[in-house]
Amino acid sequence: MISNDRATSLDELDPGAHGTIVRIGCPGPLRRRLLDMGLTPGTEVRLEGVAPLGDPVIVSARGCRLGLRRAEAAGITVVPCPDSLCAGCRRGRRRHGRQSAASRRRLLFRTEVS
Amino acid sequence: MNHSFARAIPVIAIAGNPNSGKTALFNAMTGARQHVGNWPGVTVEKKEGRVTRGGKSALVVDLPGTYSLGSQALDETIARDFITHERPDVVINVVDSTNLERNLYLTTQLLDLGVPLVLALNMFDEVKALGIDIDVEALSRALRVNVVPTVAVRSRGIDELLDAAFAAIDAHTRPTTPVTLITAAVPDTGNIETCDLAAEHRYKLAAEITQSVIRTTTDVPAESPSQRIDRIALNKWLAYPIFFGVVWAMFQFTFTLSEPIALWLGGAIGTFGSWVSRMLGATGAPEMVVAFLADGVFAGLGALLEFAPPIFLLFFAISFLEDIGYMARAALISDRLMGAVGLHGKAFIPMILGFGCNVTGILAARSLDSRRDRLVSILVNPLISCSARLPVYVLFAGAFFAERRGLVVFSLYALGVVLAALAAKVLSVFIKPDVSSTFVMELPPYRMPRISGVLLQTWERGREFLHKAGTVILLAVVVVWVLSNLPPGVDPGSPESLIGRIGSAIAPLLKPAGFGTWQAASALVFGAIAKELIVGTLGVLYGSGVGSASGGSGLINAIQANWTPLSAYAFMVMSLVYMPCVATLAAIRRETGSRAWTAFAMAYPLVLGWVLAVIVYQVGRLIGLA
Numbered sequence: 001m002i003s004n005d006r007a008t009s010l011d012e013l014d015p016g017a018h019g020t021i022v023r024i025g026c027p028g029p030l031r032r033r034l035l036d037m038g039l040t041p042g043t044e045v046r047l048e049g050v051a052p053l054g055d056p057v058i059v060s061a062r063g064c065r066l067g068l069r070r071a072e073a074a075g076i077t078v079v080p081c082p083d084s085l086c087a088g089c090r091r092g093r094r095r096h097g098r099q100s101a102a103s104r105r106r107l108l109f110r111t112e113v114s
Numbered sequence: 115m116n117h118s119f120a121r122a123i124p125v126i127a128i129a130g131n132p133n134s135g136k137t138a139l140f141n142a143m144t145g146a147r148q149h150v151g152n153w154p155g156v157t158v159e160k161k162e163g164r165v166t167r168g169g170k171s172a173l174v175v176d177l178p179g180t181y182s183l184g185s186q187a188l189d190e191t192i193a194r195d196f197i198t199h200e201r202p203d204v205v206i207n208v209v210d211s212t213n214l215e216r217n218l219y220l221t222t223q224l225l226d227l228g229v230p231l232v233l234a235l236n237m238f239d240e241v242k243a244l245g246i247d248i249d250v251e252a253l254s255r256a257l258r259v260n261v262v263p264t265v266a267v268r269s270r271g272i273d274e275l276l277d278a279a280f281a282a283i284d285a286h287t288r289p290t291t292p293v294t295l296i297t298a299a300v301p302d303t304g305n306i307e308t309c310d311l312a313a314e315h316r317y318k319l320a321a322e323i324t325q326s327v328i329r330t331t332t333d334v335p336a337e338s339p340s341q342r343i344d345r346i347a348l349n350k351w352l353a354y355p356i357f358f359g360v361v362w363a364m365f366q367f368t369f370t371l372s373e374p375i376a377l378w379l380g381g382a383i384g385t386f387g388s389w390v391s392r393m394l395g396a397t398g399a400p401e402m403v404v405a406f407l408a409d410g411v412f413a414g415l416g417a418l419l420e421f422a423p424p425i426f427l428l429f430f431a432i433s434f435l436e437d438i439g440y441m442a443r444a445a446l447i448s449d450r451l452m453g454a455v456g457l458h459g460k461a462f463i464p465m466i467l468g469f470g471c472n473v474t475g476i477l478a479a480r481s482l483d484s485r486r487d488r489l490v491s492i493l494v495n496p497l498i499s500c501s502a503r504l505p506v507y508v509l510f511a512g513a514f515f516a517e518r519r520g521l522v523v524f525s526l527y528a529l530g531v532v533l534a535a536l537a538a539k540v541l542s543v544f545i546k547p548d549v550s551s552t553f554v555m556e557l558p559p560y561r562m563p564r565i566s567g568v569l570l571q572t573w574e575r576g577r578e579f580l581h582k583a584g585t586v587i588l589l590a591v592v593v594v595w596v597l598s599n600l601p602p603g604v605d606p607g608s609p610e611s612l613i614g615r616i617g618s619a620i621a622p623l624l625k626p627a628g629f630g631t632w633q634a635a636s637a638l639v640f641g642a643i644a645k646e647l648i649v650g651t652l653g654v655l656y657g658s659g660v661g662s663a664s665g666g667s668g669l670i671n672a673i674q675a676n677w678t679p680l681s682a683y684a685f686m687v688m689s690l691v692y693m694p695c696v697a698t699l700a701a702i703r704r705e706t707g708s709r710a711w712t713a714f715a716m717a718y719p720l721v722l723g724w725v726l727a728v729i730v731y732q733v734g735r736l737i738g739l740a
Binding site for chain 1: 341
C-alpha cells in the first residue's frame with residue numbers, strides 16, 4: 001500500500017520528478033478526459049516540464065506526453081517517487097538541467113524525511 | 115447480427131486515436147475516391163470513400179479521431195452513435211504501434227460495442243526502428259480479432275487489411291472476448307466510482323496485453339527524438355521566437371505566394387469576360403445583358419477566384435503543420451496568452467491569420483475542439499484588420515497624416531486587436547462553455563507527413579469551401595451590380611442609381627460620425643462586398659477616374675477637399691470595424707452552420723463601428739481637433 005502522507009498535487013512536482021497517481025480530484029468531463037488519456041490511479045506520471053509562461057505543464061504517462069493546465073494538474077494527487085536517487089528521477093533532473101535552490105532544498109528535505 | 119436496414123454495399127468504419135495515422139490509412143485505402151462533408155448538424159468533418167478489392171466493394175467512413183467512446187464530447191458522441199445506430203459491417207481500429215497501451219484502451223471499448231473488428235497495427239515500421247518487437251499472433255489471440263500490421267503513409271499492409279475486413283464482413287461474426295465479460299460488470303455510465311473503475315480496468319487490461327505481446331530487443335533511449343526537439347521548440351527563451359517564425363513563414367507562404375496566382379487568375383477571368391462580351395456584342399445582344407455578364411457575373415467570378423489561391427495555400431500550411439505535430443505545441447505555448455481573454459490556446463493561429471484574410475482565419479478555427487471557443491474565435495475574427503483594409507488606411511492616412519502615417523495605421527491595427535480581445539472576453543462570458551473546454555492535449559511525436567496526403571487533404575477542404583461559399587460571393591456581387599445599374603439608363607453608381615439612393619438614404623445616419631455624404635455611404639455599402647472596393651468606389655464617385663487601390667493624386671485632392679483629418683480617422687475606424695465582407699460572412703455561415711450567429715456577426719460590428727466612429731468624431735470635436 002502506498003502511504004499518502006507525502007502526497008502532493010501533480011503541478012507541485014519538480015520538473016523532471018515523477019510519482020504515482022493516487023487520486024483524480026477533478027470533477028465531471030475533465031475527470032473523464034484525464035482517465036481516458038490514461039491518468040488513472042496507480043499510474044506512474046512524470047512532470048516533464050513547463051510551458052514558457054509557466055502554464056500549461058507537460059506530463060508524461062503510459063509512454064505518451066500531455067499538456068495540462070496547472071489548474072487541471074492541481075486536481076491530480078500524486079505520491080512523489082520516494083527515492084531521490086532513482087534512475088528515472090536522475091534522468092529527469094539531467095534532462096532539465098538547472099534547478100532552483102528552493103526545489104533542491106525541497107528535494108533534500110524529502111530525502112531526509114524518507 | 116441484425117442489420118437495421120438493408121444496404122446496397124457494406125460499410126467499413128475507421129476508428130482510432132488522433133495521431134494514430136487514421137487519415138493516412140483512409141487515404142491509402144480510398145485514394146482520391148473520397149468525399150469530405152460534415153456530420154449532420156455539426157461542423158466536424160466527415161470523410162467517406164469507396165474501396166474495391168477482389169471484386170468486392172465497400173463504403174469507408176472515417177470516424178472522428180477519439181481517445182475514448184465514453185464521454186459526451188462531440189467527436190466521441192458522433193463516433194459512438196455511428197457505431198451503435200448505423201451498425202457498420204466492420205470497424206477497422208487503427209492503432210499506433212509505438213503507443214500500444216494507450217491505443218488499446220479504445221480497442222477495449224470497441225470490443226464491448228460488439229461490432230466485428232479488425233485491428234490495423236499502424237506505424238509498424240517505427241516500432242521496428244525503435245527495437246521493439248510486437249507479437250502480432252499473440253495480440254490477435256488476446257483480443258480475438260484479426261490483427262494486420264500496416265504502414266499507412268507507405269501504403270503497406272493495405273491489401274491484407276482489406277482482405278481481413280472483407281472476410282469479417284462475410285463472416286458476420288460478433289467477436290466474443292474476455293474483455294466484454296470483465297467490463298460488462300463495470301459499466302461506463304453511472305457514478306464517479308464505477309467510471310473510474312471501468313477506466314482503471316480497461317487500462318489494466320491494455321497494459322497487461324501490451325506487456326504480453328511486446329519484446330524490447332534493444333535499450334530504449336532515455337529521451338525520444340521528439341523530446342529532444344521539444345527541448346528547443348518549447349524552450350523558455352526560444353519557444354516564442356520559433357513560434358513567431360513559423361507563423362511568419364505560414365503568412366508569407368499563404369499570402370505572398372498566392373498574390374501572383376490570384377492576379378493571374380483575375381487577369382485571365384477579365385480577359386475571358388471581355389472576350390465573351392465582345393462576342394456577344396457582335397451578335398447584337400442587348401447592351402444591358404452584355405454589361406451584366408462582363409461587370410456582374412465575371413466580376414463575381416474574378417472575386418471568387420482571387421480567394422481561391424490563399425485558401426488552398428492556407429489549408430496546405432495548416433495540414434502540414436498539423437501532420438508534423440507542431441500545432442499542438444503552438445496551442446500549448448499560446449494557451450496562457452489566449453486564456454487572458456477566455457479562449458483556448460488553439461485560438462491563437464486563427465487570430466494571426468485574420469491579419470491576412472478573415473476568411474482564412476475563420477476557416478483555421480476548425481482546429482478548435484470546443485464549440486464555444488470555435489464560435490467566439492469566428493465571431494471576433496472580423497475585428498482583426500485584414501489586408502484588404504490597408505488601402506483605406508493608406509489613402510486617408512496619406513492624405514491627412516503624412517508625417518505620422520505609420521503611427522495612424524498602427525493605431526488602427528492595435529484598435530482591431532484590442533476590440534477582438536474585448537469582444538472575445540465579453541462573448542465568452544455570455545456563451546455557455548461546453549463539456550470539452552479543457553486543455554488536456556496530447557503532444558504527439560513529431561512525424562514527417564507524406565506530401566501527397568497533405569495535398570489530398572488541402573484539395574478536399576479547399577474545394578468544399580469554394581463550392582459552398584462561392585455561391586454566396588457570386589450572388590452578392592451580382593446583386594450589387596444590379597443595384598448600381600438600376601433603374602435602367604442611369605450612370606452606374608451615380609446618385610440616381612439604386613445604390614446611390616441607398617447611399618443618400620444612409621448618409622444622414624453617418625452625419626454624427628463626420629462623414630454623412632452619399633459618396634462615403636455608397637463606398638461603405640460596396641465595401642461590404644469586399645473591403646478593397648471602398649477606395650475604388652470613392653475613386654469612381656469623386657470622379658477622379660482612377661479607381662485603383664493606390665488612389666490617384668486626383669482622388670487624394672478630392673479627399674483633402676471634402677474631408678477633415680478627424681472625419682478621415684472616424685471613417686478609417688468605421689472601415690475597420692463596421693461589417694465583415696460577404697466572403698467572410700459566407701465563411702461564418704458555413705462554419706457556424708447558423709443563420710442567427712451569421713446575422714449577429716453582421717450586426718454587432720455594424721453597431722460597434724458606428725458607435726466608435728461617432729465617439730471618435732464627437733470627442734475629437736469637443737477637444738478641438740476638428
